[in-house]
Amino acid sequence: MAKVDTSLVAHLPLFAGMTPEALDEILREARSARYPRNSAIFEQGADAQCFFLLLHGHVRAAKTTPAGEQIVVRYVAPGETFGLAMAIGAARYPATATAVDDSVVLIWPTSAWPRLVERFPALAANTLQTVGTRLQESHTRILEMSTQQVEQRIAHALLRLAKQSGKKLDHGIEIDFPISRQDIAQMTGTTLHTVSRILSGWESQGLVESGRQRIILREPHRIVVLAERSADNGAA
């Protein structure tokens, strides 16, 4: 089994407050794997045999309705865990995970979780922290969907992506993984048509520069203004 360098992951929230020996012991139970761009990591409904830690790349977690409509639950950035079905006592994955870029992950068998938690209680505490934060973010998203209109939601979504996975450019920030209009629509609860129209509008105002699965925020500050503008204080 390939050895994982502890120094690369020691600083992650998941391992906060752990001794190097503990970390070493935990990592010994993991294997690593590479997923090429656009490959499935696991499918919604499959039994949750493993949980994951993303080392490199980007992963999209999406949920599908019986009718086949999808929403993006979140984009996973390097250093984050995903596929934690066992944390909530679920036997099956509640969402589908896809590598949107060539990705490298650490993989633990779900069966190892109880033992690891027993031996390293900090693991449960740290995971609780993470899951709690995600719950908050979820609530914020619900709040936005309930109270803001589409343009503002898209602005927020892009700013969040920029913060989480933005690559600083000379002038602007680029979302550094492939993302389509459709994906943004599924993050914000709208349609790809509406997203396209809005981004076109922004592009003609010089706020963004975008193309095939590529988005650069040229004027982040002005986008923040859009995001925070309430329903009535529209354009002058």
Added chain:
Amino acid sequence: MAKVDTSLVAHLPLFAGMTPEALDEILREARSARYPRNSAIFEQGADAQCFFLLLHGHVRAAKTTPAGEQIVVRYVAPGETFGLAMAIGAARYPATATAVDDSVVLIWPTSAWPRLVERFPALAANTLQTVGTRLQESHTRILEMSTQQVEQRIAHALLRLAKQSGKKLDHGIEIDFPISRQDIAQMTGTTLHTVSRILSGWESQGLVESGRQRIILREPHRIVVLAERSADNGAA
């Protein structure tokens, strides 16, 4: 300090897998309090000095935007915990909690949490389970808001309330705490006007019976049909 009967709470998920002695020790750190109907338990943004376990009554957790709009995050039923800001490492409550009915709660000081978790690791594991479940429910809600129309969302919301806090009647199920049209609107991301219109419609079809802060589902099965109907297979 009033003594709490362990047998009343021993079966709760929060205390799963704990010895009676452990439970006793945990309960010794708690005090109990009573909140009359419509009284505030804590406010969004206040520092999170305590966390709570609801024994009797019902509590509404709501989040407010800077602009003053509200959404209902969830209704807390007896046996559930709330105000777990410390679980996610937040210093302040992310939402406001209000007793919607005369309620009795157990209260622990947030400061006791680290010690309790260290002494009883199962506490963290159980809480993780709970928070994880709530995260899933959140995602389901986002999915619904993205893909379903208002009538279906309201149907789902009422069915959920009925399941969580429904009182079985001879014919039908009554939501057994006061809930207004406005509240339902804030749960489903719509306006009280729209909720009122839809409930009026249902009432004239005999699906529900409702009045001032009171709702009885008379035909739960037919409401399930409404909830599951996809966008296109409308009325015959």
Added chain:
DNA sequence: CAACCAGTTTGCGTTAGCGCAAAACAGGGT
């Protein structure tokens, strides 16, 4: 018992955003 008040109902005009359809576009593979 009357006045009040919070919650509810309903009508009506408006509109943000959807849905369909079709065209333009951009890569990647052979």
Added chain:
DNA sequence: ACCCTGTTTTGCGCTAACGCAAACTGGTTG
């Protein structure tokens, strides 16, 4: 270099739901 496929753009009509305004209801209070 060319085709093929997946993505993006844009036009146009439509409608679900909003927003405002006004009337109504039933429980509570002085």
